[in-house]
Amino acid sequence: MVNAIEIRDLCKSYPGFTLDHLNMTLPTGYILGLVGENGAGKSTTIRLLLDLIRRDSGEISVLGNDPAESDASWKNDIGVVLDSMGLPLTVNAVQVGKMMADAFSRWDAEKYDYYLDRFDVPRDRRFGEMSNGTKMKLGIAIALSHDAKLLILDEATNGLDPLVRDDVNEVLMEFTREENRSILISSHIVSDLEKICDYIAFLHKGKLMLCEEKDVLSSQYGILSCSEDVLETVAPEAVIHVTRNTYGCRAVVRRDSIPEGHSADPIMIEELFVLMAKEGEQP
Amino acid sequence: MKALFRKDIYEITTSLKSVILIWLIFPIVAAINPNASYFVLYIGLLAGTLSSTLISYEEREKWPLFAGTLPVSRKQIVTERYLLTLLLVLAATAIGGLVLLSYHLRGYSEYASIGLLVQNFSTSLVMPSLLLPFTYRYGIEKSRYIVMFLVIGIALGSQSLSSIFERKDGIMDPTLPLIVIGCLVLFGLSYLFSVKWYQQHDIA
Numbered sequence: 001m002v003n004a005i006e007i008r009d010l011c012k013s014y015p016g017f018t019l020d021h022l023n024m025t026l027p028t029g030y031i032l033g034l035v036g037e038n039g040a041g042k043s044t045t046i047r048l049l050l051d052l053i054r055r056d057s058g059e060i061s062v063l064g065n066d067p068a069e070s071d072a073s074w075k076n077d078i079g080v081v082l083d084s085m086g087l088p089l090t091v092n093a094v095q096v097g098k099m100m101a102d103a104f105s106r107w108d109a110e111k112y113d114y115y116l117d118r119f120d121v122p123r124d125r126r127f128g129e130m131s132n133g134t135k136m137k138l139g140i141a142i143a144l145s146h147d148a149k150l151l152i153l154d155e156a157t158n159g160l161d162p163l164v165r166d167d168v169n170e171v172l173m174e175f176t177r178e179e180n181r182s183i184l185i186s187s188h189i190v191s192d193l194e195k196i197c198d199y200i201a202f203l204h205k206g207k208l209m210l211c212e213e214k215d216v217l218s219s220q221y222g223i224l225s226c227s228e229d230v231l232e233t234v235a236p237e238a239v240i241h242v243t244r245n246t247y248g249c250r251a252v253v254r255r256d257s258i259p260e261g262h263s264a265d266p267i268m269i270e271e272l273f274v275l276m277a278k279e280g281e282q283p
Numbered sequence: 284m285k286a287l288f289r290k291d292i293y294e295i296t297t298s299l300k301s302v303i304l305i306w307l308i309f310p311i312v313a314a315i316n317p318n319a320s321y322f323v324l325y326i327g328l329l330a331g332t333l334s335s336t337l338i339s340y341e342e343r344e345k346w347p348l349f350a351g352t353l354p355v356s357r358k359q360i361v362t363e364r365y366l367l368t369l370l371l372v373l374a375a376t377a378i379g380g381l382v383l384l385s386y387h388l389r390g391y392s393e394y395a396s397i398g399l400l401v402q403n404f405s406t407s408l409v410m411p412s413l414l415l416p417f418t419y420r421y422g423i424e425k426s427r428y429i430v431m432f433l434v435i436g437i438a439l440g441s442q443s444l445s446s447i448f449e450r451k452d453g454i455m456d457p458t459l460p461l462i463v464i465g466c467l468v469l470f471g472l473s474y475l476f477s478v479k480w481y482q483q484h485d486i487a
Binding site: 047050051052053054071072073074075076078080082084085086087088089090091095098099100102103104105 | 285286289290293294297298340341344345346347348349350351352353354355356359483485486487
């Protein structure tokens with residue numbers, strides 16, 4: 001089966017930023033969470049996938065299409081919500097529905113109505129008068145209403161309150177229950193990604209630090225509380241991050257490198273990423 | 284492309300109501316008073332510059348990013364905008380034609396100059412032809428400086444051609460068809476440049 005997304009050696013440079021030989025795969029039927037600090041390259045990666053910006057080098061395949069070479073019809077198969085919804089400020093949800101019916105070949109007006117009700121999006125309010133959260137909910141309703149095979153969400157749930165976010169997360173998991181449907185989602189809210197994602201990719205300053213199955217991540221890394229002497233017996237490449245205090249060391253390490261007689265505490269993925277980002281900043 | 288047309292119609296009928304109002308009032312003013320025949324030129328110029336006004340709204344609303352996620356190509360996005368511009372300019376020219384016809388029917392034939400109609404059509408088409416490619420390449424902000432030069436250039440150009448446009452003896456000047464053809468060729472070349480430049484453009 002074709003992977004939903006394949007990225008090979010993808011490079012893109014701006015003044016002050018370089019996306020550096022990115023390699024990443026989203027297998028069909030799974031959810032991949034893209035995390036990283038502001039400016040890490042998440043939005044750049046997503047915009048390259050959508051051919052909104054041109055790559056300097058590398059290869060991209062989205063649902064088997066090279067976005068830079070294919071005609072635009074392949075976008076019927078993807079639902080996209082970017083961090084800011086770019087609809088005319090004076091249109092309402094009903095008019096947006098008519099525009100989308102003209103744009104997408106498999107637009108499902110009933111499903112759109114269903115999601116407007118489910119997300120409590122007012123039909124008669126102008127887009128410019130909607131709150132940021134409502135705008136995002138409208139975007140998610142659009143993305144879910146044209147039988148897409150792949151959802152690409154860039155910080156789409158960040159403006160939502162916890163209740164709606166929970167509902168959206170549920171909808172996203174429902175989406176992938178149907179065969180051959182995949183999601184790429186970037187977010188700062190790692191706890192949400194931890195709930196719904198099968199794979200996690202961590203970008204830091206334009207470089208992919210890791211891309212791994214979520215369960216493997218949790219099982220491979222742990223927190224080792226020990227003395228400096230014990231830490232010195234751990235292979236340096238297995239130590240992700242160390243904090244030292246008067247009682248000893250607290251280190252994020254690969255579990256397979258822990259010295260005999262010691263054990264590591266479980267680590268939350270959010271904690272792991274914060275520590276890895278800090279490690280990345282060290283000289 | 285139908286979605287793009289629909290979006291533009293929504294945008295014009297909601298955000299740009301003043302334009303519609305001018306389109307309604309100016310021809311009436313021109314029709315009532317033959318001395319105000321130049322009012323028909325305004326609706327043509329409005330038609331010609333409406334595409335840039337729409338792009339300015341779109342940049343503010345981040346529409347290009349959203350449009351880039353839809354199953355429409357960049358070529359279709361540019362094509363729709365040029366077709367819309369052409370339709371609006373033709374509509375403005377037709378309205379101008381009706382105003383001039385009203386002069387003729389009411390016995391003011393000396394004001395019913397075909398030159399005025401050609402001037403209406405050509406200046407309305409030259410403006411977007413020169414402006415749109417730069418807008419698609421550099422964005423509306425940077426293109427504003429180019430607009431200023433264009434307005435001055437077009438004003439001077441119209442001035443120098445006024446002897447052709449203002450001929451009121453009812454005989455068509457032989458250069459008028461050439462001017463129309465030249466404007467259409469310029470519009471076509473402008474479209475090709477816009478497509479090429481927008482396809483290379485990073486949408487941020």
